[in-house]
Amino acid sequence: MSAIAVRTLAVIGTGLIGASAALGARRAGARQVVGWDPDPDHLAIAAERGAVEAVAGLAEAVAHAELVLVAAPVGDLPQTVREVLDRAPVGCTVTDVGSTKGPVCGAAGDDARFVGGHPICGAETRGPGRASADLFEGATWFVTPTATTAPERLRVVHGLVSALGARPVAIGPDAHDRLVAVTSHLPHVLANVMLNQAGSTRIDGHDPLQAAGGSLRDMTRIGGANPRIWVDIFLDNREALAGALAEQRRQLEQVERALAAGDAGFLARWIGEASGHRRRMLATAFTDPGELHRLRIHISDRPGVLAGIFQALGAERINVEDFELDHVSSERGGTLTVLVAGPGEAERARKLLEQQGYGVVTAPVIDE
Amino acid sequence: MSAIAVRTLAVIGTGLIGASAALGARRAGARQVVGWDPDPDHLAIAAERGAVEAVAGLAEAVAHAELVLVAAPVGDLPQTVREVLDRAPVGCTVTDVGSTKGPVCGAAGDDARFVGGHPICGAETRGPGRASADLFEGATWFVTPTATTAPERLRVVHGLVSALGARPVAIGPDAHDRLVAVTSHLPHVLANVMLNQAGSTRIDGHDPLQAAGGSLRDMTRIGGANPRIWVDIFLDNREALAGALAEQRRQLEQVERALAAGDAGFLARWIGEASGHRRRMLATAFTDPGELHRLRIHISDRPGVLAGIFQALGAERINVEDFELDHVSSERGGTLTVLVAGPGEAERARKLLEQQGYGVVTAPVIDE
Numbered sequence A, B: 001m002s003a004i005a006v007r008t009l010a011v012i013g014t015g016l017i018g019a020s021a022a023l024g025a026r027r028a029g030a031r032q033v034v035g036w037d038p039d040p041d042h043l044a045i046a047a048e049r050g051a052v053e054a055v056a057g058l059a060e061a062v063a064h065a066e067l068v069l070v071a072a073p074v075g076d077l078p079q080t081v082r083e084v085l086d087r088a089p090v091g092c093t094v095t096d097v098g099s100t101k102g103p104v105c106g107a108a109g110d111d112a113r114f115v116g117g118h119p120i121c122g123a124e125t126r127g128p129g130r131a132s133a134d135l136f137e138g139a140t141w142f143v144t145p146t147a148t149t150a151p152e153r154l155r156v157v158h159g160l161v162s163a164l165g166a167r168p169v170a171i172g173p174d175a176h177d178r179l180v181a182v183t184s185h186l187p188h189v190l191a192n193v194m195l196n197q198a199g200s201t202r203i204d205g206h207d208p209l210q211a212a213g214g215s216l217r218d219m220t221r222i223g224g225a226n227p228r229i230w231v232d233i234f235l236d237n238r239e240a241l242a243g244a245l246a247e248q249r250r251q252l253e254q255v256e257r258a259l260a261a262g263d264a265g266f267l268a269r270w271i272g273e274a275s276g277h278r279r280r281m282l283a284t285a286f287t288d289p290g291e292l293h294r295l296r297i298h299i300s301d302r303p304g305v306l307a308g309i310f311q312a313l314g315a316e317r318i319n320v321e322d323f324e325l326d327h328v329s330s331e332r333g334g335t336l337t338v339l340v341a342g343p344g345e346a347e348r349a350r351k352l353l354e355q356q357g358y359g360v361v362t363a364p365v366i367d368e
Helices: A016-027 A041-049 A058-062 A074-087 A101-107 A152-165 A171-201 A215-220 A227-236 A238-261 A264-282 A305-315 A343-355 B018-027 B039-047 B058-062 B074-087 B104-109 B151-163 B174-200 B216-217 B227-236 B238-260 B264-282 B305-315 B343-355
Strands: A008-012 A030-036 A069-070 A093-096 A115-122 A142-146 A165-172 A292-299 A320-329 A333-341 A360-364 B008-010 B032-036 B067-070 B093-096 B114-120 B142-146 B168-169 B291-298 B321-331 B332-343 B360-364
Touching: A008 A016, A008 A058, A008 A115, A016 A030, A016 A041, A030 A041, A030 A058, A069 A074, A069 A152, A074 A093, A074 A101, A074 A227, A093 A152, A093 B238, A101 A115, A101 A171, A101 A320, A115 A152, A115 B291, A142 A152, A142 A171, A152 A165, A171 A215, A171 A227, A171 B174, A171 B216, A171 B238, A171 B264, A215 B174, A215 B216, A227 A238, A227 B032, A227 B264, A238 A264, A238 B174, A238 B238, A264 B174, A264 B227, A292 A305, A292 A343, A305 A333, A305 B305, A333 A343, A343 A360, B008 B018, B008 B058, B018 B032, B018 B039, B018 B151, B032 B039, B032 B058, B058 B074, B067 B074, B067 B151, B074 B093, B074 B104, B074 B227, B093 B151, B104 B114, B104 B174, B114 B151, B114 B174, B114 B343, B142 B151, B142 B174, B151 B168, B174 B216, B174 B227, B174 B238, B227 B238, B238 B264, B291 B305, B291 B343, B305 B332, B305 B343, B343 B360
Parallel strands: A008 A030, A008 A069, A069 A093, A093 A115, A142 A165, B008 B032, B008 B067, B067 B093, B093 B114, B142 B168
Antiparallel strands: A115 A142, A292 A333, A292 A360, A320 A333, A320 B321, B114 B142, B291 B332, B291 B360, B321 B332
16 A cells, blocks of 8 residues: 555545545545535545545545546446546546446547546445445455546546546456456346346245355355445446356356267366466465365354364464355354365364364365 | 164275275274175275275175175176175165265165165265265265165165264155256356366467456366266266256356347346345355345465454354355465454454454345
8 A cells, every 4th residue: 555646636426435535535634625426415424534625516526636536336427427427626637436438438428538447456335434444455446447537547546546546447448348258247146147047946845045155156156146336336337247148158058068069078178278277366465376275164153163273273383274164053053164275274274173073075176 | 873783884995985884984983894896906905994904806705794785886886786686685775975866776676675866965986995984974975776675774874974974865766866967067168168168268368267257267166077988877877967058058058149139127136036046045055144244354375364253253152154265366365254253253253363364354244
């Protein structure tokens, strides 16, 4: 995280994202942060929390700003950005935080002051009540300059993003939309379809969702997300998303043909290909995914159990690379999955926890 | 967990599942557990680990058994179960652990001694080296009696499953295969397709997998799984899986049509439906999913951090309902997500952790 170079920031839209960016900019040293929101409650809460100085309208907010961050809902973005550009001073830089970039960049036209932006922070809730200066720490923040964006503007937005603790990644607006169609919007569609397919049927009286294991739960965690946000995102990015869906269907048809033909060779190559891609993806987070080992530990559902386990591992300097809890029920407890690096560490952790009376099952994460 | 009623158990196939069941049965009080495996290494390791007394062949193993557990790979199951039934005494009960039930139940025909079984324990690795008596604790274990299964046989298998700490769920073989097609095999196919779609393309030079957020990572955790196991499972259950894939494609086409028509009403209803299903699914694990709150905590990557956080929560008697770590990188640390029940607990946890210098963002899990 670096200090912010901009002295005067205006935030248009003081919901969770806008108010969090305002708090972060203040912490990074911005001298003045003014804010406006068409929803007076959002504006009042953001001001109460010390995120922004509230002003009476959009024009007033941007009149003396060096940098304007537009954090309006996706559906309102093009119009709001257009209005900001019409009112903002010549020397001002304007950026936004929308999940799609085509429509908003189109609305900015060839205005050299505009640079699109999109923080990947997994935040859904709209209100500023839970705003936090830490929201963007460690997150990827796409920055989408157009052909006419002035380099100086890009530098200013880059500086804001870094000051908020995020990692700026530059990409063209169209490429951004095709990228998030594959990495985010398609997964959201599939999570919804999986929930609706499994949830709307009964198989001999059994509800598939009651019988669902951890895999279906993991794969639908993002399903059923706030429709006020997601309908607009899906429609805004409908072209790129349709392309991703068509490609998905094409690949599903390939699998269906292989199943119908009993083509074991195709299926083995296809799984092997997926395994290679997964290994590459994990390599962005872990130094050596092939070394990762998984420990599955059955635990009871009461306070103190988790602390005890992590204390024991910490005391032995066993670094936990990743973990999650698959909560089964209050009566039956759940399964704690912990990843450690290397078979030696896995064995050390297993022995340690077994000494404390836990049942532990270990396995390599990548099992090819 | 209950004591086992069976005195003499034979395990055919002493890989991870077979050897773990043997260890569990011994712990539950089985007097004699004999084992055989066509792979002499697997048999030797299982015997060394004290899971089974090794015998020289299948016929010898089953000759005096009250109960035979067949834990062969899916592809070999029908033939092995047939052979066991041909050799086992009249009073013997025979069960298996295969992920598909159609072919193996077909091979058993109308033999009243056979009851199919399928533990959902998320275990992939084949070798007995990591076998554990705890592998099945808290797991669902499908039990698939046929029309000709004698009630007494079902009772014996039910008893074994309970003695191993699992929860027996009775279901017909065909219904089982359709159920796991939707809850397990289809998710595996989709995880592979997502990896292959995102992994085999570059968008303006960007690798989608490098840009992937937590959602894609969650949704592909089961992708690229051991092809030696999964090709057989897919092919064995190809009929039910093809049905699930066709239904998936049909639902994807609906979404594509809604996108093309800009049908916001359809999309909102469709997301709302998914949200309802997700709430119902979470209700199997949590008393009141609507009360769940998520805390996102940015943490550094070093031993002791996790212990500190869970200790602090434990000391305040704040019960952690679920959690996971989204590991970003060694340099930038990761995000710890913790679920607690109720807005009051969430606020208490947030304040506590902020006092310790952590940045915390809270939100309700179900945001409709």
